[in-house]
Amino acid sequence: MEKSDSVSLTVHGNVRITEFPEESNVCVKLNTVAVGDWKIITGDTVALSSFSYRGADNRIFIDLPFECGLKGSSPFMWPRLVLNCFSKDTSGKDCVVGYGVLPIPTEPGKHICRVHCFLPEPSSIVQQMMAKLRGMNAEFVDPLLPANADGRYACRTSTRGYVDIEINVSIKSSETGYRFAPSASSEAKINNSHQNVPSSIADLAGIVAVGGEEHADIFGADSENETTRTA
Amino acid sequence: MGGLEDVFGELIFCYCSLMAEVFVSGIIASARGFGDNRLSIRYQLSVGGGWRIVQGEGEGQTQTDCPSVFENAYFGHPIDLHLATSSIQGWPRLLIQIWHHDNYGRQEIAGYGTLLLPTSPGKHVLTSGCWRPKGNWREEMMHKLVGGGLQLTSLSALEDPTIREKIISVSAGTVRFELNIITKNFSRYGILS
Numbered sequence: 067m068e069k070s071d072s073v074s075l076t077v078h079g080n081v082r083i084t085e086f087p088e089e090s091n092v093c094v095k096l097n098t099v100a101v102g103d104w105k106i107i108t109g110d111t112v113a114l115s116s117f118s119y120r121g122a123d124n125r126i127f128i129d130l131p132f133e134c135g136l137k138g139s140s141p142f143m144w145p146r147l148v149l150n151c152f153s154k155d156t157s158g159k160d161c162v163v164g165y166g167v168l169p170i171p172t173e174p175g176k177h178i179c180r181v182h183c184f185l186p187e188p189s190s191i192v193q194q195m196m197a198k199l200r201g202m203n204a205e206f207v208d209p210l211l212p213a214n215a216d217g218r219y220a221c222r223t224s225t226r227g228y229v230d231i232e233i234n235v236s237i238k239s240s241e242t243g244y245r246f247a248p249s250a251s252s253e254a255k256i257n258n259s260h261q262n263v264p265s266s267i268a269d270l271a272g273i274v275a276v277g278g279e280e281h282a283d284i285f286g287a288d289s290e291n292e293t294t295r296t297a
Numbered sequence: 298m299g300g301l302e303d304v305f306g307e308l309i310f311c312y313c314s315l316m317a318e319v320f321v322s323g324i325i326a327s328a329r330g331f332g333d334n335r336l337s338i339r340y341q342l343s344v345g346g347g348w349r350i351v352q353g354e355g356e357g358q359t360q361t362d363c364p365s366v367f368e369n370a371y372f373g374h375p376i377d378l379h380l381a382t383s384s385i386q387g388w389p390r391l392l393i394q395i396w397h398h399d400n401y402g403r404q405e406i407a408g409y410g411t412l413l414l415p416t417s418p419g420k421h422v423l424t425s426g427c428w429r430p431k432g433n434w435r436e437e438m439m440h441k442l443v444g445g446g447l448q449l450t451s452l453s454a455l456e457d458p459t460i461r462e463k464i465i466s467v468s469a470g471t472v473r474f475e476l477n478i479i480t481k482n483f484s485r486y487g488i489l490s
Contacts, residue, residue: 087366141479142352142379144322167373169322172477173419182327182371187363215375219337219358222398225371243482245418249489 072241074107074137075145077170079233081115081130086151086183086227089163091119092126094229095150098134099213102143109134117154128229141244145170148213149229151183155201162205164226167212170235173247177233184223317483318351319389321378321414323476325359326422329369330470331397331407336370337361338472339394342378343456345387353378361398376476385488389414392455393472395427399444406448408469411455415478416490423474428466 077098084092096113100106115130136145151164164183171177186204188194197203211217237246328336342355359374380389390413397407408427415421430447431437440446454460483490 140379141320141322141481143377144320144477144479146322146375167324167375169324169375169377169477171420172320172322172479177420182367182373184360184362184371184373212373213375215354215357215377218360218374221360222363223360224363224365226366243485245480245483248417248419 072139072239073141073244074135074238074240075170076133076135076236076238077145077233078133078236079131079231081113081128081132082178082230082232084118084126084128084151084227084229086126086153086163088226089153091117091154092128092163092227093117093152093154093160094128094130095152096130096132097148097150097210097213098132098136098145099148099210100136100138100145101213102138103140104136104138104143104145107135107137117152141172144172146213147181147231148210149181149183150209151227151229157201159201161202163203165206165209165212166229168231171233172235172237174235174237175247177235179231179233180228181231182225182228184225187222187224189222315482316381316383317486317488318481319378319380319382319414320479320481321353321376321380321476322479323376323421323474325372325374325376326473326475327369327371328395328470328472331370331395331427333364334368334370334470335361335363335398336407337396337398338372338374339396340376341392341452342389343392343452344380344389345384347384348380348382348387348389351379351381363398376474388416390456391474392452393425393427394452395469395472403444405445409449409452409455410472412472412474415476418478418480418490421476421478423476424471425474426471427469429469431465431467 081094081096084094086092094115098106098111113130113132115128118126118128120126146167146169149166150162152160153163154160162185164185166181166183168179168181186206188197188204325338325340328334328338337359339358340356342350359372362370362372364370390411393410393412394406395408396404398404406429408429410425410427412423412425430449432447436447454464480490
């Protein structure tokens, strides 16, 4: 049984705001992690923002746009975004202030997700004081560790802040049978087929948010094709 | 035994084009209401007879989160599962144990809970109100002063209501999971969800 690349995912997003109560400035590094069968076909895997300091209303805006196209043979191990957050101290040295992970939503459309970022706790009070004096927090050896569930149970962590990300997801599936969104749209289709009169422009053009529907095959799934032609 | 399971897994994979499948991608997000919320969450998947775990770990444990800046414990622990089924019965549940870690390094049960995997595709936020077994007044006082409460000897109490109904419980906190569900081939079997 050959494994064809049957699911193609396009993500357009923007890292909007972040809040780390103990920090005066934050820089966010966004990694797109594709595990197993998934491959990144367009876009950069890493997006790095600038160091943003707090403004007059005491908030930190990151405003980092990113986009990525991925292809996989099965929805298992859906790609995820791993965030590394850094902060610059008064002497100009960077240190990590948080690690976070966000599984990319599998429902097509726009999502606003809040990712809480944690930092490993120092293992003793002495370590804690050393970290404060040197201005360097404990870091993970592998910055992409939050992407997986392995090896987490031994860690003690503390959550330092959160990042709000706006993500737009488009999915094209060459295999019928996958359902990514609740079937409110397919119920509308059942009603329409009884009347044989399209009730909206979307029905007329056959544009569907969910790939792999039978109607999409008839109309050629035009709206989904453009997302895979970004290269 | 590992070899036999691999062969079985391969056979299941070949038959998957005929079976209905469910993909889960999500995280254990947070927990709150457990006192100081120094927690780790252990989950286990419980499925009915017609279901098979094709890929992914059926159980896992998160890191221990010790809240310092926020009040709630946040985990961000990814859950990835690929399940195949020949029957709608016995839809998978997650059986959850919430373990509390105190300043002295001791662990005790803070609560138990169950979550039903959503049956419809899309993005879901699931919360479970958790409970712990209630002892008599002496046991409750010891739990409050010294720590270390009652534990279940087996998780069958979470799966079987006839066992669960005999356990008097105290409500503890809540846990929150954010799961994305993808279904496959359900329409082929004529199932609307």
